[in-house]
Amino acid sequence: MHNVGVFRHLVEQPTRVLAVVKANAYGHGLLIAAEAFLAGGADLLGVHSWAEAQALRAGGIVAPVIVLGPVTGAEAVAAAVAGVEITLPGMDLVREITAALGEHSVRAHLKVDTGVNRQGIRLQEWPAVRELLKECPQLELVGLASHFADIEDTTDHGFAEQQMAHFEEFASMLAGDGYPDLQRHMSCSAAALVWNRTHGDIARVGVSAYGVWPSRETRVSVRQRGRQEVSLQSAMTWEVRISQVRDVPAGETVGYGRGWKAMTDSRVAVLPLGYSDGWPRALGGRAHVLVGGLRAPLIGRVCMNLCMVDVTHIPTTQAGDAAVLLGRQGDEIITPEMLADHLNTIAYEVLTLPGPTWSRVVA
Numbered sequence: 227m228h229n230v231g232v233f234r235h236l237v238e239q240p241t242r243v244l245a246v247v248k249a250n251a252y253g254h255g256l257l258i259a260a261e262a263f264l265a266g267g268a269d270l271l272g273v274h275s276w277a278e279a280q281a282l283r284a285g286g287i288v289a290p291v292i293v294l295g296p297v298t299g300a301e302a303v304a305a306a307v308a309g310v311e312i313t314l315p316g317m318d319l320v321r322e323i324t325a326a327l328g329e330h331s332v333r334a335h336l337k338v339d340t341g342v343n344r345q346g347i348r349l350q351e352w353p354a355v356r357e358l359l360k361e362c363p364q365l366e367l368v369g370l371a372s373h374f375a376d377i378e379d380t381t382d383h384g385f386a387e388q389q390m391a392h393f394e395e396f397a398s399m400l401a402g403d404g405y406p407d408l409q410r411h412m413s414c415s416a417a418a419l420v421w422n423r424t425h426g427d428i429a430r431v432g433v434s435a436y437g438v439w440p441s442r443e444t445r446v447s448v449r450q451r452g453r454q455e456v457s458l459q460s461a462m463t464w465e466v467r468i469s470q471v472r473d474v475p476a477g478e479t480v481g482y483g484r485g486w487k488a489m490t491d492s493r494v495a496v497l498p499l500g501y502s503d504g505w506p507r508a509l510g511g512r513a514h515v516l517v518g519g520l521r522a523p524l525i526g527r528v529c530m531n532l533c534m535v536d537v538t539h540i541p542t543t544q545a546g547d548a549a550v551l552l553g554r555q556g557d558e559i560i561t562p563e564m565l566a567d568h569l570n571t572i573a574y575e576v577l578t579l580p581g582p583t584w585s586r587v588v589a
Contacts, residue, residue: 227266234267242269246432255586276301299326306332315345324362335369378416463553481526504579519556
């Protein structure tokens with residue numbers, strides 16, 4: 227709730243704040259996150275797929291929901307029945323959806339491509355889309371959306387400026403064709419933090435709603451622009467219980483390939499998770515977990531269902547103790563950015579590592 231409250235304060239009314247809960251809420255749990263964000267001041271929710279929107283409705287969420295990814299014609303009909311808004315990402319799907327709607331009416335946001343070359347129509351395609359919309363009044367155009375290609379990986383926002391200008395060109399063209407009041411939205415977490423001009427009518431907030439900065443460059447950009455850096459609070463703690471603790475005499479090895487050798491008499495804790503549980507094999511010998519409020523290094527290879535850590539320096543460790551993979555324990559913390567550095571990836575991917583088999587609880 228804290229992080230959405232930060233953005234609700236940052237984004238001036240009447241702009242609405244959309245909290246993105248796609249990909250099982252970036253690994254945090256779809257319904258848990260949705261309820262927390264709405265309680266924290268979010269005005270609406272964004273998902274990638276109809277299946278996610280359907281799960282929100284089935285879970286009792288009645289707030290406005292926008293499907294930000296593609297939907298089929300049949301899914302557009304289901305969204306219409308559920309009162310869920312959809313996105314029109316390209317000509318082919320516009321044709322499919324208009325052919326499928328029949329008597330059903332659905333509210334839609336037109337995605338326009340301003341430089342990502344992933345989803346969205348181009349300027350020259352608008353006349354054909356306009357004719358399809360005229361032929362199908364059940365497809366009600368209520369929003370205009372786009373997405374930044376390069377706003378969080380750099381402190382040079384020249385390309386983002388070009389995208390904004392292109393977006394405004396789209397908006398002017400649609401206004402001249404009878405759509406002057408569309409809800410405009412283009413922001414992501416980085417854009418919302420760095421650049422008020424991107425907030426539009428709806429400010430979309432993704433990874434930072436979960437307390438994670440989009441990138442180091444985003445923090446630098448905030449400072450360069452003289453903006454006050456906001457206080458984000460990481461929402462995820464990922465922990466397991468130690469399954470056993472083993473004494474390993476000096477000279478013996480641990481794990482497959484005998485990749486770690488005890489140089490002194492050692493104690494090794496076995497954790498009941500491995501790469502099949504979303505804990506990457508590449509972390510072996512690189513990362514730490516927190517045990518007893520101290521850092522314990524991963525040793526040997528991460529196995530399919532198990533991994534091992536050295537707890538020689540934490541003598542009170544015993545089976546059943548909590549081992550924190552991500553989050554805070556005592557004065558120590560392991561952040562998504564730390565694990566991302568070990569894996570040569572981004573914090574976004576780290577947050578989605580815990581699959582759907584993990585239990586998610588509100589602490």
